Amino acid sequence: MTQYVLIESRDPFESRDTDFVEQTAITIKERGHRVTVFLLQNGVFAARRSTARLQRLTDTGIVLLADDFSLRERGIKAAELAHGVQESGINTLVDTITQPDTKAIWH
């Protein structure tokens, strides 16, 4: 089983193609692989509970992480995160993408 790490750096309200990451993540997961979506930079705007944008990913069992540095820069507090989104950090990202049989894709 391969681990896929999809790194979403784009604001979902600015870039319509963030749907591509969501669809790709779900498709990979449905094919039996482990999938993590790591939100950073303006990508963390999707992590807010009020946007209700990540429910399909959570329902599919995809791991959702949001970069703490990017959250702080944008004034988003942990209490505002959607259900299933965990605050994480760049160390976790680096450790995850340097594990064997892992593919990392930046968007």
Place this chain on the structure above:
Amino acid sequence: MNERTLTLALMDPPYESANSTTAFRIIHAALQQGINVNVFAYEGAVCLSLKDQAPHANPVKGTSIDEEEHPTTKAFVSSLLAMGVDKPRLTWVNCGLCVEERGAANAVDGVRRGSPADFFKMVGESTNTLVIPTK
């Protein structure tokens, strides 16, 4: 775990995108974890290490160069190269053609000129590769 190596391909020029800051954070975190890092700087990213960059004062705020402490990307690159002198090692290669196009040959110490063939070799020798493209 065996020795790990992460290769990054960077394309954004300095002072344009949050991608550069994130790339520096990734390199720093990897070196702190003892992970070797290869950087292949392509297109505008070859200017990240340009030695001619100079900090500036801020006439709007009336601050001097010292007071402003303007961070330059060349200083970040130098600091990371100092962290990655041996083990773990940071290798930074600028695309030669991209350097020529931009007149950016005067890079900080530790950066060398190369070609996409270097990137191909880095990828083959790495645990993983992350390409950070321009938007």
